[in-house]
Amino acid sequence: MTGAWLGPAEWQAVALSFKVALVAALVSLPFGLAAAYALARGRFPGRDLFSALVHLPLVLPPVVTGYLLLLAFGPEAPAGRALDALGLPLAFRWTGAVLAAAVMAFPLMVRAIRLSLEAVDARLEEAAGTLGAARARIFATVILPLIAPGLLAGWVLAFAKGLGEFGATITFVANIPGETRTIASAIHAFLQAPGGEGAALRLTLVSIALSLAALLASEWLARRVAARIRA
Amino acid sequence: MTLEVAFRHRLSAGFALDVAFEAPPGVTALFGRSGAGKSSVLRAVAGLLRPDEGRIAMAGAPVFDSAAGVDLPPHRRRFGLVFQEPRLFPHLSVLRNLRYGRRALGLPANPAREAEIVEMLGIGALLARRPAGLSGGEAARVAIGRALLAEPRLLMLDEPFAALDAARREEILPWLERLRDHAGLPILFVSHSLPEVARLAARIVLMGEGRVLRAGPAADLLADPEAAEFLGPREAGAVLQGRVGRTAPDGLTEVRLAGGTLHLPGVTAAAGAAIPVRIAASDVILALTPPVGLSALNMLECRVAGLHRGRGPGVMVRLECGGEALLARITARSAEAMGLREGLALTAIVKSVAIGPADLGG
Numbered sequence: 001m002t003g004a005w006l007g008p009a010e011w012q013a014v015a016l017s018f019k020v021a022l023v024a025a026l027v028s029l030p031f032g033l034a035a036a037y038a039l040a041r042g043r044f045p046g047r048d049l050f051s052a053l054v055h056l057p058l059v060l061p062p063v064v065t066g067y068l069l070l071l072a073f074g075p076e077a078p079a080g081r082a083l084d085a086l087g088l089p090l091a092f093r094w095t096g097a098v099l100a101a102a103v104m105a106f107p108l109m110v111r112a113i114r115l116s117l118e119a120v121d122a123r124l125e126e127a128a129g130t131l132g133a134a135r136a137r138i139f140a141t142v143i144l145p146l147i148a149p150g151l152l153a154g155w156v157l158a159f160a161k162g163l164g165e166f167g168a169t170i171t172f173v174a175n176i177p178g179e180t181r182t183i184a185s186a187i188h189a190f191l192q193a194p195g196g197e198g199a200a201l202r203l204t205l206v207s208i209a210l211s212l213a214a215l216l217a218s219e220w221l222a223r224r225v226a227a228r229i230r231a
Numbered sequence: 232m233t234l235e236v237a238f239r240h241r242l243s244a245g246f247a248l249d250v251a252f253e254a255p256p257g258v259t260a261l262f263g264r265s266g267a268g269k270s271s272v273l274r275a276v277a278g279l280l281r282p283d284e285g286r287i288a289m290a291g292a293p294v295f296d297s298a299a300g301v302d303l304p305p306h307r308r309r310f311g312l313v314f315q316e317p318r319l320f321p322h323l324s325v326l327r328n329l330r331y332g333r334r335a336l337g338l339p340a341n342p343a344r345e346a347e348i349v350e351m352l353g354i355g356a357l358l359a360r361r362p363a364g365l366s367g368g369e370a371a372r373v374a375i376g377r378a379l380l381a382e383p384r385l386l387m388l389d390e391p392f393a394a395l396d397a398a399r400r401e402e403i404l405p406w407l408e409r410l411r412d413h414a415g416l417p418i419l420f421v422s423h424s425l426p427e428v429a430r431l432a433a434r435i436v437l438m439g440e441g442r443v444l445r446a447g448p449a450a451d452l453l454a455d456p457e458a459a460e461f462l463g464p465r466e467a468g469a470v471l472q473g474r475v476g477r478t479a480p481d482g483l484t485e486v487r488l489a490g491g492t493l494h495l496p497g498v499t500a501a502a503g504a505a506i507p508v509r510i511a512a513s514d515v516i517l518a519l520t521p522p523v524g525l526s527a528l529n530m531l532e533c534r535v536a537g538l539h540r541g542r543g544p545g546v547m548v549r550l551e552c553g554g555e556a557l558l559a560r561i562t563a564r565s566a567e568a569m570g571l572r573e574g575l576a577l578t579a580i581v582k583s584v585a586i587g588p589a590d591l592g593g
Contacts, residue, residue: 127318129305130277131332131381141331145322 006206010199012178013186014206020094020182021162024101025155028109032154035106036113058107062167069100069172096173097180101162109158116150117143149222156218160211183207232256234385234417238275238285238295248272248282248441254385258411258418260432260449262425262462268441269421270315273387276419277312278305289384306335311383315393317370319362325373326358332381345380351413352376352406367396368403375410386410387419392427400427401588407431425466426589429453429509437461454556456539456547459512467547468511468590469558475504483528483583490531490552493581497588506591512547514585515559518578519569529581533557535573538566546571550579 006014035054039047057065073080073090080091090096120143128138144151166184173180175189187203190196237251248268252259261269274280275295276287284297294303294310311332319328329349333340349355352372362370371391378386391407392400404427411418411431422428428435428449435452437445445458450470452458459467475498476485484498486508493508500506521530533550540546546566550557557579569577 121318123314123316123318124320126279126305127312127314128320128331128335129279130308130310130312131335131377132306132309133331133335134304134306137335141335142320 006202007199009177010186010203010206013181013183013203016094016097016178016180017163017182017184017210020097020101021159021165024098024105024162025109025159027098028102028106028158029151029155032106032109032113032158033151036110036117036154039110040114040117054110055107057104057168062104062165063171065103066100066168066171069096069103069168073099073172090173092173092176092180094173094179097165097169097182100168100172101165102158104165104168105158105161108161109154112154112157113147113150116147116153119150120146149225152225153218153222156214156221160214160218163210163214164207183210232290232384232417234276234419235286235288236272236276238282238287238297240271240275240280240282240285242268242271242441246441248275250438250441250443252436252443252446254417254419254434254436256415256417257433258420258431259434259436260428261419261421261436261438262428262432263423263438263444265423267438269423269438270389272438273312273389273419273421276385277310277387278303278308279312309336309381309383310385310387311378311381312387313371313374313378313389313391315390317362317365317367317374319365319370319373319377321362323362324358325354325360325362325365328362328373329358329377329380331377336381338382344382348376348379351409371403372406375406379410383416385417385419387421389421390423392422392424404430425453425462425468426509429468429470430507430589430591450556453509454549454558456537456541456549456558459539459547459558459560460541466511467558467560468509468514469556470507470509471552471555471557473506473508475500475502475506477502488531488553489555490533490557490579491529493529493531493583493586495529495583495586495591498591499588500591508586509590510557510581510586511590512558512560514581515557516580517548517559517561517565517569517571518580519575521578522580525580528583531557531579531581533577533579535571535575535577537573538571550577552579 039051071077073083075091083090088095090099124142125138128142133141164184169182170185175181175185181189183203183206187200190200234254239249241247248271250272261272263269271280275282281302282295286293287295293299293301294308295301320331352375354372354376357365357369357373365373392403420431432449434447435449436443437452437458439461444461445452454469471488473486473488476487478484482496483494486493486495486498531552533552535548536551537549538546540563544562545560546563548559548561548571550559559579
């Protein structure tokens with residue numbers, strides 16, 4: 001039942017979703033860490049506004065987020081044209097799906113990392129400073145190892161969220177087989193076509209299995225890292 | 232290599248620090264009640280607290296000078312600070328904790344120095360362990376070793392005993408005495424335990440309500456009846472220099488002082504060693520003539536050097552015993568009945584069991 005169970009179009013959607021979610025979670029990780037650090041430690045004017053902006057995709061209708069991305073990075077928008085000229089076209093490309101997934105998953109990632117940053121004992125950082133470590137070194141040798149579980153949890157959460165992203169993706173990059181048709185878009189397309197229920201159901205099961213596996217993996221990894229740190 | 236500290240800092244609406252003192256090489260104790268601002272002084276010296284104004288300098292070079300706009304960050308000061316809690320890095324082994332400072336500073340590995348510090352602190356068996364598995368005393372020693380291995384120009388200890396019970400304190404104190412005698416750097420030590428201060432410190436900076444009340448050599452300050460009031464009349468007591476003699480079969484050891492010989496239990500130092508002996512002022516009884524038929528073994532021939540009447544019914548009597556100062560706390564009524572006056576010769580009596588191991592240097 002392995003190869004025959006999923007048709008080529010379905011396999012294509014699963015593989016694309018995997019690629020999009022993986023790249024989106026990887027690319028947004030440094031930005032997520034920076035945003036979480038700014039929110040957890042930063043005292044700057046406009047901090048509340050910044051926090052609201054970071055969390056906006058969580059509450060905004062996904063179609064609005066997708067439309068805003070289209071306005072900003074569409075073929076006619078200056079930013080879109082500039083990226084196109086640099087060899088990174090976004091509109092109606094899988095790279096655009098990566099951007100949509102990254103933006104939608106961003107609040108979840110930032111939240112997980114921020115919580116772990118807030119749990120780091122600032123007194124350890126003071127101790128590191130008196131031992132001769134500058135800020136950058138304290139970050140690399142004390143903060144980063146101690147927030148590793150949170151970083152990992154945030155990454156996996158973003159990956160799982162990216163796997164299932166639909167609204168912003170379909171609005172921004174449409175539903176092009178092989179380019180932007182992820183699992184969610186494919187399910188949507190199969191449901192529109194007569195006789196597509198079987199394929200839609202199979203992809204639904206795949207979607208559930210992948211999301212569940214990702215969440216369980218994140219829990220397991222976080223526990224292992226935490227145990228290693230405390231042991 | 233003298234540390235100069237002089238700064239002002241408002242900590243809260245009702246509490247401001249205003250301190251000035253110097254710490255030459257050797258142990259200087261910052262002594263005072265909790266809330267006197269001792270820890271904040273250490274934080275300012277370490278660079279973790281930025282004073283409103285003032286100057287902090289080591290060997291003449293400022294690490295902070297508000298007038299000149301100098302404010303070195305902690306990692307550029309090279310001042311070691313051992314906090315009240317060990318603050319070991321939980322994700323690193325004891326060995327990697329110890330080496331953290333050297334690596335951060337880019338200092339070359341120094342196996343000889345490392346072995347020396349590990350040996351001095353007795354932490355050789357712990358090197359592969361994680362901090363979570365250490366006892367309080369072990370963790371405190373590792374924290375001291377970690378600070379020392381970073382080759383600081385000054386070592387600060389913020390109540391390294393605060394989290395430890397009496398038995399653990401006794402375990403740590405000898406290590407600190409070795410540190411004082413072998414490390415060869417200025418040590419600034421915060422404590423609110425007078426026996427600890429008397430045992431370790433050569434100089435005392437007495438703090439209260441954010442200010443320096445008194446500062447000076449420990450022997451002078453501890454035998455100063457006026458300072459005794461700040462130190463706490465119940466806690467006050469002079470430190471005398473003793474030389475260990477022979478130990479009798481009953482466990483009492485002779486300790487010879489300038490004014491006479493004491494017979495003390497619990498002396499661990501070897502015969503011939505010079506040790507400081509702290510005698511609490513309230514443990515001293517005065518007699519005008521050498522008494523007979525008394526159970527106390529320890530009598531010192533002294534002369535009254537001064538009387539200090541404080542608040543309450545007590546009088547602090549400053550005695551001179553063979554060139555050394557001793558304090559006795561008696562009631563004003565007794566002082567009057569005995570006719571105590573400067574220059575009067577008398578006998579000071581100390582009960583052996585009043586002097587515990589905490590009062591004796593090792």
